[in-house]
Amino acid sequence: MASKDNDNKPVIDGTGTKKERYEKLVNAFYNDIFRYAYWLSKSRQVAEDLTQETFLRAWRALDSLQNPGAAKAWLFTILRRENARLYEKKRPVTDDIDDYSVPDTDKREPDQILEREMLQKAITELESEYRDPLLLQVIGGFSGEEIAQMLDLNNNTVMTRLFRARNKLKNKLESDDED
């Protein structure tokens, strides 16, 4: 797994009480974890449940985390497992992303809002094999090697999938523009 969190300084370093270390993880990563859960599950309710479940498991297992510098990758991996487990048992209802618009507090021009919604629609329509590494790269800020470890793929496969993901997005947006 990754040797450090995405920036140069690990969020936790093994010092402090378990509760202090946990609080640092929540403060640093809860929003990214929620976002990743949302784009994986395509539902705010499921994303909220997955985020809670992820941190619940993280709390329970925090003392066994062998490399505190890789805590972010660890949390994202727990989340992926929880999502897979949820889908294995029962496919959740994912109706609240059907209009491809998500809460946005920006005061943007209508064409900018339209462009964003087109991009969000294009992201949700990507096959998961392409969407997953792209989300990990853009939301998580993980390197190709880190993504490869998280997805149990080799680095070349990840880079190929990232290439295809952006290529597909570009083609999709260009074809939408022509329509």
Add this chain to the structure above:
Amino acid sequence: MMKDQQFNERAHANPHDDSTEFLEAAASSPERQHLVVELKQLDSDLRASLEAVSAPEGLKQTLLDIPEGMLHPDTEVAAANDSFWRRNAQYAAGLVLAIGVLAIFMQSEANPMEGMVFSHIYSELEFLNDDTPLALAEVNTVMNSRIGSEFMQSPDMENLNINVTEDCWVDIENGVQGVHMVVQGDVGPVTIMVLPNTPVEQDIEISDSRFDGMISAMPGGTLVVVGEKEESIERFSTMLAANISW
């Protein structure tokens, strides 16, 4: 000098690549520079679109408010009556749902390891379609580097059609790294996981709607074998167990 096709692929895979090789290749032509600018703009739009989603108000506090029963596991039974729940009634429904989901998982699984094994397999189903042959020596290189064990060079092992050998994080919660393999069985692909720890105390038969499997506690670790319903799991499990040098 990097060829156009290679540059194109690398730029799409990571337009923010700051390696000297990539930057020099980008600087070598206006077209390449334009492509990088275009892809960085796409990434900026992509990031803005993904980050337009924010966690609900109150979620962070919910996560931070660890129930007293979890802070002190010996009082976990009393958690339902703890003041945490009264102080945070507005979030209780969400937490109860999450715990309920967890409870359903726990009720439906004879052992937590069973759920972890199947989750791992379903999250990596693409492994089952890989038919690239691997030599036993390559497998043992991975085995040795990850868990310090290897398979014996026996006729049984040499005849095994191994297609995948990767790191395995099935036991992620305990931070234990193992090895994940896929071999060809009589019916279809068979997943094998070898872990250096022993999360189970005795052999456990596992199954779901598609797969059957066996989790075997061994003197030096754990062996997991999972295949299609008609597969002879026991044959693989027995053969592999006899051929691992822990």
